[in-house]
Amino acid sequence: MLKIQDFSLRLRATDGRLLPVLENISLEVPAGRCLGIAGESGSGKSVLAMNIAGLFPEAVVSARSGQIEFAGQTLTGADEATWQKFRGRRIGFIFQEPMTAMNPLMTLYDQISETVYAHEAKAAREQVDEKVRRALLRAGFSDPDRFLHSYPHQLSGGMRQRAMIAMALVMEPDLIIADEPTTAIDAELQVQLLAELRAQIENEGRTMIFISHDLGVIRAVSDHLAVFYCGCLVENGETRQILAAPAHPYTADLVAALPRLIPERKLPVAIPGSLPAPDRKPSGCVYSDRCRFAQEKCRRERPGSESLPDGRKVACFYPLKNEVGSSSVAKA
């Protein structure tokens, strides 16, 4: 069980500006379940993920409050020794940008086996080989031997992403945090990988956080969904319910922006405007300057998170009663 309670984070940018990148985030993910996180680029998804895994650069943090807890252990404020134990073995992290997370001078085999040796210094070579192969197979390399001795630049973009997945899975961690793990992978392989990740969490009772802007992928892999906008949690609840009938106007716009295969040759509907910088958020509702339904009140006050009858939580004064924008990802 992963518990995030009232977590807030403020950063200090290089020019000295203070950026409130996360505000009062509360989320829970039970074991054996997957939480999907969606939201516009820059809304703070990766920052949250890195904070859960203790990977965020402390130097830029100006203030942090709230708590993150996994399997009964408090992670916020843990010392480096605790993190060392947790990372890799209990928490597997799949990075958004494979090229920065991989060492360009090390072969695939060396990088993946390094993680194993970090936790089991005296592991026998055959055992390590076996683990590396299994992880690569799970990550969708149908012929791992062919690529064991390749360097990152010799792999295609999708292969690098799969290599990252293999690295995160090799120690069979209890908590898998996947930050946009399939953006460079074709639909066919995506379907396979998502099925593999699903099987892992269901069969082994693992917990997963899956960050993606692709609501189609989120629907295929997650049980719960948290929608972020500008550092705030605007809607969360069961994935199916939310996608069938988004209640927050931002969620509805996000659904409408998804590229589709049918309704003939129509471009997805872009959301006009852009995400404000973290220090220029509207003082009322964070979405009020782009929202189609914004009223006077929305620009004045920040809506709190309210529960709807079906159990989900929405931070909006005028949640959609549906039909609006709901047709898009609805099926399933």
Add this chain to the structure above:
Amino acid sequence: MLHQSENCQAVTNPILSVGQLRKSFVVEDTFAQRFRRLFSREAASRVVALDIQGFSVARGETLGILGESGSGKSTLARVLMGIYEADSGQAKLAGREVIGASGADRMAVLRQMQMIFQDPFGSLDPRMTVRQIIAEPLKIHGIKPEGGMEKMLQQALHEVGLEPGALERYPSEFSGGQRQRIGICRALILCPQLIIADEAVSALDVSVQAQILELLMKLRADRQLSLLFISHDVAVVRQISDRIILLYHGHLVEELPADKLIDGSRHPYTRRLLESAMFLREGNPLKSRMQNAAPVFSAEGCCYRSICPLQTDKCCEAPPLLQIGEGHRVACWHH
């Protein structure tokens, strides 16, 4: 090969015409094996990453390239950009040979053909400010913008939806999506005629993705910009492209108008890719659960035959890329 009718039909006035093109890589093996090879003269084994028959892109046209991970899409882009040296083949950009171009020829080619990369990180120098990054191509090509540098940069930034303050900041201060916009901005600054976009919108969230697609469509209309749009995302490619080619294991297996993709595509690989895409995007059920068997590739026969449901003895012979309809070519015996 280049101007033979069967390779380049349907496109009049092409900006880019690619002939037969081939690129292979040495298979990386252990150090010991490499060491042994030094003395034994045994040739290293090679994999063919790209072996295509040729296609062209018309002025103002968007050609989509689809294919699974590792099918050779980026290799094709890099061979065209001169980043990789082709084993053999030719390609002409506005009449000028691209493959093997060097020195001043290459500079001239690069002014007209720019690339947007798959990995925004690898292509942005972390020690340069956004201003330096965007202005760099102008400097390299010795261009002085008419209304002054500052105005040009501000405009370019605005075009891709970044705030003016971004100029003085470093790439690490931006989120993944914002960084990709910087890359797009840099590619546009030289006003090229052809842009090769390699997974340019894959890392962007859907709302920004939609904006960038709109932007690319607008540029295309305003500037007669041609686009080689590479992506693994079937929905995006279908929406933005006029025509689409499909690569499988380095081979061009199908070429067709974008409108025909969903209902009219005929290659078994294309059909299979579509089924997965329809599941992810439209929630359609998966009919045939794909076997997870690893494909086996041999130099002879159809590249898809080891996992093809339609495969017969005939497929041990490589199928030709046959024209089966207006602008529609397929390489499959049983299409």
